[in-house]
Amino acid sequence: MNDKIFTEELNKRLQIEFRRQDRSGVYGYTQRSMAYNSNRIEGSTLTEKQTASLFDTGSFYPDSENDIFRAKDVEEMNGHFKMFNYMLKHLGEPLTEELIKGMHRALKEGVFEDQANGYAIGDWKKRRNMVGTITTALPEEVPEKINNLVTSYVKKRNVSIIDIAKFHAEFEKIHPFQDGNGRVGRMILLKQCLDANIIPVIIRDDNKLEYYRCLDKAQNKHDFSSLIDYFEKEQRYYVDNVQGMIFESEE
Template identity: 55%
Template sequence: MTTTEFIQFLMERFHIEWKRRDRSGIYGLTQRLLAYNSNKIEGSTLTEEQTASLFDTGTLPKSDDYYRAKDVEEMNGHFLMFNKMLETIDQPLSQELIKQFHYELKSGVFEDRANGYAIGDYKKRPNIVGMYETVLPSKVPEEMGKLLSWYSSQDVTLKILAEFHVRYESIHPFQDGNGRTGRMILFRECLRHNLSPLIIEAAHRPEYLEALKEYRENGSVAKMCSLFHLEQDYYRNRCQYFMEE
């Protein structure tokens, strides 16, 4: 199956299974993989099994440990963000669309609302990532505008997506949820530009952070491109079962 055929297959199955509320196929697999790995990278305590149970049945298995409310709320928000991504797949990437993704992810998170975080809108307070300063709130709309203007003028390749992603994460437009919205955009834009989709595995978090660091310090996306190639293979291999005749 060529990349084009793979993407056509994905899009057809995603929409059919989503409308039928069929969680047993490739739509359900992708929802679980993307939500589990992306949230795990950000520190979620939920396991793959717990993620699957939450998506499939809306419940969590019995456990001797407590479940963190925020982890559950953000996992559910991620499922909704994926659906919003499918619903808007024909729209060009824009600031408004990215804000919609953030709203789906975060609107049900009590802790963020209690902390006064902007939901579905850009950050109102300065924030840092590790030891790195990010763009000040007053500059975010301008910098996001520049980024999207540059991106819309490109012939999108995996390298261009890597550069978009590291620049997006360096801007850090939201108070929280930047990584998860950023990785959803990656998956979406692969589908839109005939590139094999990718899901960054939680197991590769150190390599992912190192790739972000390499860009911040050296302006290079070489490590991110290498990781993207690896994660394209990971996702396609996980989908292989559903592509068998």
């Protein structure tokens, strides 16, 4: 199957189903998959089944009577649903700093803990932060670094998966927000793929250790080959799971 045909039809179905709020097809699958995996990577306690129920009905049941849920997990899951919809509303538009901040605002504006901690919501971080062994940008460095990254990216005429991988690695290294960088970065990744008619990359929690290894290699050694190979593996998984929702069976 031609990748261009697949992504063109995918974009059409996503927009149609989003407008109709049809959650039974590729829109619902992609929403649930992004929300569950991206939040789970960051430590969410909600299961895939609970995520689906929250998206479909606004409620969910515990798997056992001993289950305890953090309010933040539910707030961030609902925020992720909003961020996905925000991304779809701006599909096809050039990536901008304000659009990126808008993603973060959608994700975080309903999270009480972040509000109580005084975190900047929908704006660049005001305090230093760190992730693993990476030295992230200082708060005062963020505006210039993000501006340079976005400006360089939008100048590209024919965006490739290599360009997207490089952007993703650099964005996560800058770490421009106080919290939520991974989830916003992965949502940008999805938008970039859809805008460029590239098969989406959805990072699955099951493969997060491989993702981290590949990302670390890209950031510290400027070797993007493993990250691109990893992205391509996730692309194949996505196609296998959604192509039947987009194209009629030939049987």
